[in-house]
Amino acid sequence: MSQPEVGPKRLDSRDPGFAAAFRALLEGLREEGTQVGAAVSSIISDVRTRGDDAVIDYTARFDRQTLTAETLRIPDAEIKAARKLATPETVAALELAAARIRAFHERQMPEDFSYTDAAGVGLGARWTSLGAAGLYVPGGKANYPSSVLMNAIPAKVAGVPRLVMVVPTPDGIVNPLVLVAAEISGVDEVYRIGGAQAVAALAYGTATITPVDKITGPGNAYVAEAKRQVFGVVGIDMIAGPSEILVVSDRDSDPSWIAADLLSQAEHDEAAQSILITDDADFATAVIAAVERHLSVLPREAIARASWTTHGAVILVPDLMDAVPLIDAIAPEHLELAVADPDALAARVRNAGAIFMGRHTPEAIGDYVAGPNHVLPTSRSARFSSGLSVYDFLKRTTMVRCDAQSIREIGPAAVTLAEAEGLGAHALSVALRLQQ
Numbered sequence: 309m310s311q312p313e314v315g316p317k318r319l320d321s322r323d324p325g326f327a328a329a330f331r332a333l334l335e336g337l338r339e340e341g342t343q344v345g346a347a348v349s350s351i352i353s354d355v356r357t358r359g360d361d362a363v364i365d366y367t368a369r370f371d372r373q374t375l376t377a378e379t380l381r382i383p384d385a386e387i388k389a390a391r392k393l394a395t396p397e398t399v400a401a402l403e404l405a406a407a408r409i410r411a412f413h414e415r416q417m418p419e420d421f422s423y424t425d426a427a428g429v430g431l432g433a434r435w436t437s438l439g440a441a442g443l444y445v446p447g448g449k450a451n452y453p454s455s456v457l458m459n460a461i462p463a464k465v466a467g468v469p470r471l472v473m474v475v476p477t478p479d480g481i482v483n484p485l486v487l488v489a490a491e492i493s494g495v496d497e498v499y500r501i502g503g504a505q506a507v508a509a510l511a512y513g514t515a516t517i518t519p520v521d522k523i524t525g526p527g528n529a530y531v532a533e534a535k536r537q538v539f540g541v542v543g544i545d546m547i548a549g550p551s552e553i554l555v556v557s558d559r560d561s562d563p564s565w566i567a568a569d570l571l572s573q574a575e576h577d578e579a580a581q582s583i584l585i586t587d588d589a590d591f592a593t594a595v596i597a598a599v600e601r602h603l604s605v606l607p608r609e610a611i612a613r614a615s616w617t618t619h620g621a622v623i624l625v626p627d628l629m630d631a632v633p634l635i636d637a638i639a640p641e642h643l644e645l646a647v648a649d650p651d652a653l654a655a656r657v658r659n660a661g662a663i664f665m666g667r668h669t670p671e672a673i674g675d676y677v678a679g680p681n682h683v684l685p686t687s688r689s690a691r692f693s694s695g696l697s698v699y700d701f702l703k704r705t706t707m708v709r710c711d712a713q714s715i716r717e718i719g720p721a722a723v724t725l726a727e728a729e730g731l732g733a734h735a736l737s738v739a740l741r742l743q744q
């Protein structure tokens with residue numbers, strides 16, 4: 309295919325230069341390193357030393373908001389009052405989304421197990437929730453109430469007793485829908501702070517904010533770097549990169565639908581990536597033309613256009629099954645299969661954060677109301693990780709129970725292994741119990 313001067317990259321898997329062009333495309337999916345490490349580490353150490361005072365100073369500097377220790381937290385009355393600032397349809401839509409997300413995540417709850425083996429040893433594993441989870445909600449360019457539901461509901465379903473949300477409110481402006489979503493999903497405390505200082509406060513605590521056990525949620529480069537730096541003190545979910553969508557479509561899809569699907573992720577971020585794989589060159593051309601038509605009516609046209617023209621790609625393959633190795637290499641955050649038999653393709657795909665099956669399942673339905681989580685692995689990390697779930701808010705503890713008889717059955721082998729490792733106290737602690 310010929311390359312247009314501006315627009316998505318066009319690749320054909322039959323071209324001799326395809327392998328190199330595809331490698332370059334994958335390179336573009338790699339998370340870019342950030343240059344904010346030193347600034348973030350100084351903010352974190354300041355919050356550890358000066359607590360609330362440091363958080364208040366950074367909030368004044370970056371969010372142009374004057375707070376005191378007493379006003380860091382958004383009062384429950386203000387959160388309840390937010391409902392009156394939202395339209396009834398929006399609240400109803402959030403409630404429908406919450407119910408569907410809750411129902412899906414309830415199905416993920418794993419079961420404890422226990423049994424007694426042939427040697428008479430009692431064995432098992434039980435799940436317990438984290439004690440406290442911190443949810444970061446971005447407050448600058450993107451401020452999504454749907455992401456509040458997606459982070460908070462799995463934690464609630466897992467049984468986390470304390471859920472703490474932080475959201476920067478630049479110039480004091482709060483998005484009421486974010487507060488409504490927090491209330492619907494059962495968030496216990498909300499603080500009007502953001503950036504690395506909020507992450508540090510959640511991880512280390514201040515006089516006002518009791519520390520949490522794990523921090524989840526997306527954010528800008530400062531937030532992502534802060535999460536990296538506090539990992540180990542607390543758990544984190546993932547470092548989320550820009551959104552991605554990969555659509556595989558045959559010629560029978562409506563080009564206008566597919567164009568809108570590609571733009572649905574392009575409009576998130578200039579760095580988002582939207583890729584179409586198809587087996588029909590005319591269809592590819594029709595989708596590119598439809599993208600142009602849609603772009604001009606989008607409220608976030610500039611962002612979507614920048615993303616599509618710099619990171620968009622259309623790949624032509626001779627047969628749709630030839631898409632499978634490309635999908636696995638891209639390991640997309642979202643994979644849409646707009647083909648006649650999505651099951652046949654899906655069965656062969658190993659790497660994808662979430663799969664949307666068939667022409668009537670746009671990715672955007674999953675962003676809001678389908679039920680599965682929309683916090684998904686990006687930057688090819690679907691090769692080794694999964695989307696946010698109740699498992700992120702649970703941990704497993706194993707249990708062992710020997711009695712005088714069963715320890716005599718398995719203990720001698722433990723003594724042998726301890727001696728082989730030169731660990732005398734290990735050997736002794738078992739051997740003493742064999743002499744009863």
Ligand SMILES: NC(=O)c1ccc[n+]([C@@H]2O[C@H](COP(=O)([O-])OP(=O)(O)OC[C@H]3O[C@@H](n4cnc5c(N)ncnc54)[C@H](O)[C@@H]3O)[C@@H](O)[C@H]2O)c1
Pocket residue numbers: 347370371445446447448449450451452455476501502503504505526527528529530531548549550551576577682683684
């Ligand atoms: N993957 C997802 O699901 C998803 C969802 C929503 C948002 N996002 C991403 O989250 C990001 C949100 O970023 P945002 O900026 O809009 O909001 P944000 O809340 O992440 O960042 C705002 C904070 O950044 C800090 N900050 C800004 N400039 C700073 C500086 N010079 N030095 C130190 N700290 C500074 C401030 O403390 C401010 O409160 C975007 O990149 C967006 O794409 C991703």
Ligand SMILES: N[C@H](CO)Cc1c[nH]c[nH+]1
Pocket residue numbers: 452454455551552576641675682683684
């Ligand atoms: N698609 C985004 C995650 O990649 C999530 C989102 C929030 N609102 C709309 N979409």
Ligand SMILES: [Zn+2]
Pocket residue numbers: 551572573576672675
């Ligand atoms: Zn989205």
